[in-house]
Amino acid sequence: MANAADPAPRRALAPLETCGPDDRFHDYILGEYEPIAPALGKLRSLNLLVESFAIAGVEREGLALLSAVRGGLGPFRTIWGIKRHHARGELGWELYFYDFQRAHADLSIDSVTAILAPHLRVSGREPRPLPWHMFSVELSPAGLLEGAPSAIDIYIDMRSYKCDGAGLAFENVYTFHDARTEIEEVLHRVRSCVHFDPSRDQLHRLMPPHLFNCHRICVANKRHADAMYFSRIPTPALARFLRDQQWPTALADFVRTRTDQLGHLLWDVGIDFRAIEGHATTVKSGVYGSF
Amino acid sequence: MAASESQSLPQGGGDVRLLPPAPPWPGESLMVTFAFRCNIACTFCMVEDALNVLPGTSLEAFKRAVEDRSLLQGVSRIIFSGGEVTLAKELPAYAAFARSLPGIRHVRIQTNATRLGDRRALRTLMDAGIDEFFVSFHAPEAALYDQLAQREGSFESILAGLESIVAEGGSLSTNTAIVAANHDRLEAIVERLLPFRPQSVEFWNYWPRGDEEAQRQMSARVGDVRPHLLGALRLALENGIPPVVKWFPRCLLGPFARYLDDAQPKALIDDGYWTREPAYSCIYEGICADAGGACSGLSHSYVEQHGWEETLLSPRKLPAGASRANEARVETRSLVKDAGEKRTHAAAVAAWLAQFGLAPGMDIEGFRLQGAALGRGVAMLALQFEQGGERIEVRLYPRDPRRAVFTRTASYDMVYARVAPALERTAQRLAEALARTIAAQDRGGRSLPG
Ligand code: SF4
Numbered sequence: 146m147a148n149a150a151d152p153a154p155r156r157a158l159a160p161l162e163t164c165g166p167d168d169r170f171h172d173y174i175l176g177e178y179e180p181i182a183p184a185l186g187k188l189r190s191l192n193l194l195v196e197s198f199a200i201a202g203v204e205r206e207g208l209a210l211l212s213a214v215r216g217g218l219g220p221f222r223t224i225w226g227i228k229r230h231h232a233r234g235e236l237g238w239e240l241y242f243y244d245f246q247r248a249h250a251d252l253s254i255d256s257v258t259a260i261l262a263p264h265l266r267v268s269g270r271e272p273r274p275l276p277w278h279m280f281s282v283e284l285s286p287a288g289l290l291e292g293a294p295s296a297i298d299i300y301i302d303m304r305s306y307k308c309d310g311a312g313l314a315f316e317n318v319y320t321f322h323d324a325r326t327e328i329e330e331v332l333h334r335v336r337s338c339v340h341f342d343p344s345r346d347q348l349h350r351l352m353p354p355h356l357f358n359c360h361r362i363c364v365a366n367k368r369h370a371d372a373m374y375f376s377r378i379p380t381p382a383l384a385r386f387l388r389d390q391q392w393p394t395a396l397a398d399f400v401r402t403r404t405d406q407l408g409h410l411l412w413d414v415g416i417d418f419r420a421i422e423g424h425a426t427t428v429k430s431g432v433y434g435s436f
Numbered sequence: 437m438a439a440s441e442s443q444s445l446p447q448g449g450g451d452v453r454l455l456p457p458a459p460p461w462p463g464e465s466l467m468v469t470f471a472f473r474c475n476i477a478c479t480f481c482m483v484e485d486a487l488n489v490l491p492g493t494s495l496e497a498f499k500r501a502v503e504d505r506s507l508l509q510g511v512s513r514i515i516f517s518g519g520e521v522t523l524a525k526e527l528p529a530y531a532a533f534a535r536s537l538p539g540i541r542h543v544r545i546q547t548n549a550t551r552l553g554d555r556r557a558l559r560t561l562m563d564a565g566i567d568e569f570f571v572s573f574h575a576p577e578a579a580l581y582d583q584l585a586q587r588e589g590s591f592e593s594i595l596a597g598l599e600s601i602v603a604e605g606g607s608l609s610t611n612t613a614i615v616a617a618n619h620d621r622l623e624a625i626v627e628r629l630l631p632f633r634p635q636s637v638e639f640w641n642y643w644p645r646g647d648e649e650a651q652r653q654m655s656a657r658v659g660d661v662r663p664h665l666l667g668a669l670r671l672a673l674e675n676g677i678p679p680v681v682k683w684f685p686r687c688l689l690g691p692f693a694r695y696l697d698d699a700q701p702k703a704l705i706d707d708g709y710w711t712r713e714p715a716y717s718c719i720y721e722g723i724c725a726d727a728g729g730a731c732s733g734l735s736h737s738y739v740e741q742h743g744w745e746e747t748l749l750s751p752r753k754l755p756a757g758a759s760r761a762n763e764a765r766v767e768t769r770s771l772v773k774d775a776g777e778k779r780t781h782a783a784a785v786a787a788w789l790a791q792f793g794l795a796p797g798m799d800i801e802g803f804r805l806q807g808a809a810l811g812r813g814v815a816m817l818a819l820q821f822e823q824g825g826e827r828i829e830v831r832l833y834p835r836d837p838r839r840a841v842f843t844r845t846a847s848y849d850m851v852y853a854r855v856a857p858a859l860e861r862t863a864q865r866l867a868e869a870l871a872r873t874i875a876a877q878d879r880g881g882r883s884l885p886g
Contacts, residue, residue: 179853181814183839325722332719332746349743354717354736357744379814 152406153398157199159208162189164409169221172360172376173413173433174279174321175243180409181379188406190434194238196399197227201236206289210264211436214240217260218251221435226281228431229392236393238284239431245278254280254297268294269308277301280308317367324362324375334364338371340420351418351425353389355382360411367417370428374415380407383432386414390430410434452670457695458609458636458678465544465701466511468493468530469709471518476548476585478574480615480654482645486709487519493704495530501704502537504881512539513568515701517546522557528564535565544568546611548585553596558604569601573610576624584617598632611638614665614684619656622668630675637672638680639665644737646712655738659748662688669695685718686731687750698732719744724751785810785817788885792874794819800873801866803828810885817884818853821866828863829853830870834884843871846880 155161164184171177191211198207214223224241244252257280258267265288271277279300287293296309303320306313322331335351336343351373352362360377378386381404387397400407413433418425470492472483481487493501502508514534521527522545534543545561549571552558573594575581581591601608612618612625626637642655665684669692672679681689681696689696718724718733727733734745785808789795798805803821810817817832833839833849841849842864850871852863 181811181816183841183851185840323722328719328722347743348719348746349739352744354715354739357717357719358715 151402153395153402155196155199155399156395157192157195157204159195159204161192162195163187164189169435170410171221171224171435172411173224173226173241173374173435174376175222175224175241175245175435176376178377178411181411182409184409187409188403189436190407190410190412191225191436193396193399193432193434194225194227194436197236197238197396200393200395201286203286203289206264207238207284210261210284210289213260213264214257215436217256218242222252224433224435226431226433228429229390231391231428231430235286237286239281240284241279241281241433243279247276247278254299257282258297265289266292266294267297268310269297269299270311271299271308272311272313275299275301317365317372319363319365321361321363324357324359331362331364335373338364338366338425340371340418341425342420342423345423346425351416353385355385356414358382363415370417370419371425372415372417374413376413377411378414380404380410380412383412383414386430387432390416390427392430452673454691454694455673455676455678457697458680460697460699461513462697462699462701464511465513465515466507467515467517467701467703467705468498468534469517469519469703469705470494470498470530471521471524471527473518473523474520474548475523475550476520476587476590478572478585478613479617480584480613480642480652482643483519483709485646485712486706490706490709492518492706495526495533498530498704499533505538507702508537508539513542513544514540515544515546515570516566517703520548520550521545522547522551522561527566528560531561531564531566542568542607544570546570546572547597548572548590548594549597549601550590550593551597552600553593555600555604558597558600558606562604562606566606568607568609571598571601571608571610572613573598573625573629574612574615575618576621576628580618580621584615598629602632608632608634609636609638610634611640613643614639614641614656614661615654616656619661620664622661622664623671626668626671626675626677630677634677636678636680637668638682639668639684641681641683642735642738643683644714644735647737648712648714648740650737650741653741655735655741657742658685658688658734658738658745666690666692683716683732683735685733685745685749686726687724687752688748696731718749718751719746720749720751723754725754726752784885788817791882792877794873801862801869803866815884819870826859826862828855828859828866830863830867832874832884842867845871845875845878847878847882848874848884 163186166185168184169177170180195204195208198204226239226241228237228239230237242252242257254271261267261282265284267282277299281298283295285293288295296307298316299306299308303318304315305317307316320334335341335348356375356378359375363374365372380400384397384401384404387400415431416427417429419428472486472490472492473488516527516530531543534540543565545566547569549569574584578591582588598608610629622639629637644654647654669679679695682698684696686693686696715736716732716734717736718727721727721733789808794805796805796807800821803823805819806822807820808817815834819830821828830850830852835844835847835849839849842851844850850867852867855863
């Protein structure tokens with residue numbers, strides 16, 4: 146394990162990106178926040194994403210995709226997510242495109258599909274104009290390396306739909322709550338999750354103190370799991386999360402040994418949990434940032 | 437104590453008469469720490485990682501520190517603590533110097549008392565000016581005590597120390613750490629202490645400094661502690677001894693909640709000590725009127741060990757619309773920063789503003805000072821201004837020459853939060869005006885509230 150005093154060696158070959166005077170900072174629903182420490186010259190959150198590409202062996206492909214998105218949409222408009230699938234230990238990614246007011250002509254499913262096209266084959270399309278506020282595109286190593294098709298997810302109100310070809314399949318329901326003032330709603334939502342048994346499962350296993358100390362909590366119900374998301378946690382809490390969720394050591398060390406260089410940032414994290422042998426068990430975890 | 441202040445307990449406390457809480461000694465005390473070594477090894481020690489590591493405050497450093505008389509403002513007691521300060525042969529010199537300071541009426545040591553059975557040694561300390569003894573007392577009998585202290589014979593030496601203190605006319609108060617091993621012996625502990633007539637008995641629920649992830653598995657479940665703690669408090673009160681409780685959920689104390697007081701004195705201690713200060717939260721802190729100032733909730737270490745206790749704790753609900761905004765929450769609690777009278781963080785912020793002639797509602801550059809919020813997990817105070825729906829936030833940080841900032845005063849770095857370009861110049865003028873106001877009183881060495 147790398148020493149906390151020395152930044153752990155990186156896998157990525159690309160130089161680290163640092164914050165400039167015009168950088169903007171967003172949580173995973175594109176809510177803008179002020180960095181919690183001076184940011185100039187410190188590391189952008191994107192570096193973690195690039196590091197994860199490198200760890201999964203897709204740095205070149207991942208970087209090409211990021212640069213296409215930045216070139217096509219401009220900076221600080223896109224959310225990235227890294228997922229860890231616990232059963233397989235595999236990493237995957239997702240990019241999220243928000244347009245709450247549907248006011249941005251350059252941001253449509255078609256335009257983003259076109260931007261991604263040289264690097265990624267997006268299989269889904271909108272069957273008719275839908276009142277989405279966000280859509281996302283999943284990336285996998287196979288998608289980046291071998292051109293496997295990537296579905297899109299469309300988010301409408303508090304629901305999401307998987308869009309494969311022109312077909313829509315209902316996927317998830319999300320509710321968002323202030324972590325403090327709406328804690329009773331959070332408790333109600335968690336207690337009514339089918340994958341959480343209040344008589345056997347302990348809430349702090351899903352929501353330890355370093356995650357509870359967040360901005361907002363989202364509880365989601367999915368087809369095969371339930372989920373909790375915690376927004377705007379500081380970097381030491383992210384380091385702990387990566388360790389607890391057994392993320393690749395290289396990625397966890399990247400954060401743990403650079404808490405100063407990443408200390409201005411807030412992060413978003415989430416877990417999908419499923420009742421396995423009677424206990425809520427994390428099956429997927431995710432980390433989010435913006436670029 | 438005025439008899440009229442006593443009142444009977446209608447329920448929960450039975451017929452015991454509630455005494456007023458013991459005088460809040462932390463607010464009128466300055467703690468000086470040195471001698472980071474010990475002759476026993478309590479399993480729950482909160483300075484374990486500092487023993488034989490921290491250099492402690494030398495007598496010279498103590499003398500230099502109090503040259504700034506503001507440090508002694510409102511202070512009538514000097515407390516010496518370590519480690520075990522009776523192991524330091526310089527202790528009488530520290531005590532004599534403390535006695536010579538203006539306004540100091542008491543000199544206290546926090547001690548395990550194992551060395552105080554030696555009357556001559558005790559007399560030397562008392563002759564040097566020590567008149568109060570705050571003695572750790574964690575078990576009612578030798579087997580458990582020696583197990584907790586990891587030294588055979590500890591209990592007998594402590595009893596001898598207690599006897600000497602009383603015989604020599606020292607003022608005695610005690611402190612019991614509540615941990616898994618002794619949580620069901622709290623009544624017996626009070627019983628054992630009664631013959632020594634302590635001025636007060638304190639019960640400090642395990643304070644997990646340095647045990648962030650509960651590796652020691654030291655905490656007892658608060659639901660298991662509760663009946664024994666209430667029994668101990670009742671027994672103390674029945675015998676006219678005011679108790680103090682620290683770091684225990686207020687909602688579990690029933691009529692004894694008035695004895696909960698987490699305050700600690702301000703302290704001269706190595707900064708490194710605070711890096712492992714335990715964090716506290718309550719799952720209901722956003723909706724409980726007692727959260728924050730009146731109740732710390734549970735330590736994160738406790739939550740890691742036993743969970744949030746969400747079905748046991750019962751928040752005293754804030755009136756509708758008065759719930760705490762997430763952003764205004766203060767995440768860390770500091771023993772040093774909690775010094776002084778027990779104050780809410782809001783009161784601490786108000787006092788901080790007042791020292792610079794600032795107050796909520798006042799106008800600066802046409803903007804109204806609407807609120808102030810302490811940073812979450814970062815030393816920062818955000819002052820929020822408003823004018824006709826336009827909001828500007830000016831943030832103050834402790835001064836750091838490496839920080840890129842908009843402006844500085846002697847003690848603070850100041851920036852304003854991002855605003856729309858049209859408001860940029862206004863925000864700059866406001867930040868400059870605020871800096872001038874603060875700078876007029878700021879000669880350096882000021883800290884942030886909370
Ligand atoms: S609900 Fe929480 S904050 Fe309120 S009194 Fe109980 S422990 Fe303290």
